[in-house]
Amino acid sequence: MKKIVMVIMASMLVMSLLSGCGGEKSADQKAPAKKFINIATGGTAGVYYPLGGAIAEILNKNVPGANATAQSTGASVANINMLKDAKVELAMVQNDTAYYAFKGIEMFKDKQVANIRGVSTLYNETIQIIVLEDSPVKSINDLKGKKVAVGSIGSGTEANARQILEAYGLAYADLDPQYLSFGEAANGLKDGNVDAAFVTAGAPTAAIQDIAFQKKVRLIPVETDKAEALIKKYPFYAKQLVNANTYPGQGTDVTTVAVKAMLVVPESMDAETVYQITKAIYGNTDRLKAAHKLGEGITKETALEGMPIPVHPGAEKFFKEK
Structure with missing residues (x-):
């Protein structure tokens, strides 16, 4: 009888150990939801x-x-x-x-x-206004009458483009706006279907690098006085410098403005x-x-x-x- 009791107790002990090792986890051991x-x-x-x-x-x-x-x-x-x-x-x-x-x-x-x-x-998202190196466009004022990629309809880039043009006394009626994404704008520049493109993104931006490796590009500046007027009206803007050599063939620093991601x-x-x-x-x-x-x-x-x-x-x- 004594032996039978001992065998039963030993069996219970083993089952208890097995339950602890292989059974369900306790509440505090459960995998996180x-x-x-x-x-x-x-x-x-x-x-x-x-x-x-x-x-x-x-x-x-x-x-x-x-x-x-x-x-x-x-x-x-x-x-x-x-x-x-x-x-x-x-x-x-x-x-x-x-x-x-x-x-x-x-x-x-x-x-x-x-x-x-x-x-x-x-990080700062730089408003970059891109043209090909041989473009006659030297300033934002020169965008009059040109085909300009201003970003997708209703996008943040499109609002930036409109506000910057406004700082120069320009409106969409003064140019031919093209509502294109970054990739579409890049292709448009390469193919000659657009004259300039607004891109709001951290610099360097892949879409611009892609153009610059095939055709030389220039960045059009936002002059300091225009930047200050823009910041006064829209305080989420900040002055920004695109350093020389950010893109292949870019030999000088370019002043512009930025928002933040x-x-x-x-x-x-x-x-x-x-x-x-x-x-x-x-x-x-x-x-x-x-x-x-x-x-x-x-x-x-x-x-x-x-x-x-x-x-x-x-x-x-x-x-x-x-």
Whole structure:
């Protein structure tokens, strides 16, 4: 009898051990819940797309349960609309476009999107006005009567083009506007179908590099006095210098203006998730630098410069930490 009891006890002990090793995990051992994070970027010829891919990689490695993917989109305006429609959870946009959406002005007139919140600003997005080297266009005033690619209809680039032309006393009626994406504008320049193109993106921009490797290009300047007038009316602009040799054959510095790229999320996203996203991105900026040269400008110290809308509480928590 004694032996039988001992055998039963031994069997129970083994079952208990097996249960502990191979049974269901306790509540605190469960795998973290999946967090699907779709990231809206931009066209494959721009800067948003490679940086968005790097951000997705960072989140997948550093945010528990994250399943992040970057997708190519129509950029700023499209991204805000996708965020509004809950088709994405994180979006890269221009800070001026975010401002328009939050206020319900410009392309968002009567279509206000007040439930977006900022995560951080990233780097300067330079307004670059491109012509071929042999073009007779030497200044913005020379764009009168010319075919000018001003960006896709309703895009951030298109608003920049309109505002800069306005600073020079010009309107679309004074030229022949072509509503083209970066890639289409590049092809138009190469083929001679457009005379000049506005491109708002971090410099160097892949679409412009692609032209410059085949045909020499020039950047048309935005003079300092015009830049100052523009900034006075639209405070989200900043003066910007495109350094010599940014593009092949560019022998001199060129003055222009810039807005900022930024990250936005819906106001409804929980603060802990936004905190984890922000912490992961700013704890792995080396990966952003590897993805694109402009990643060098993404730092915690400058992350709230040019922020045009309220910051999400989750991001705010991270930036308040020492």
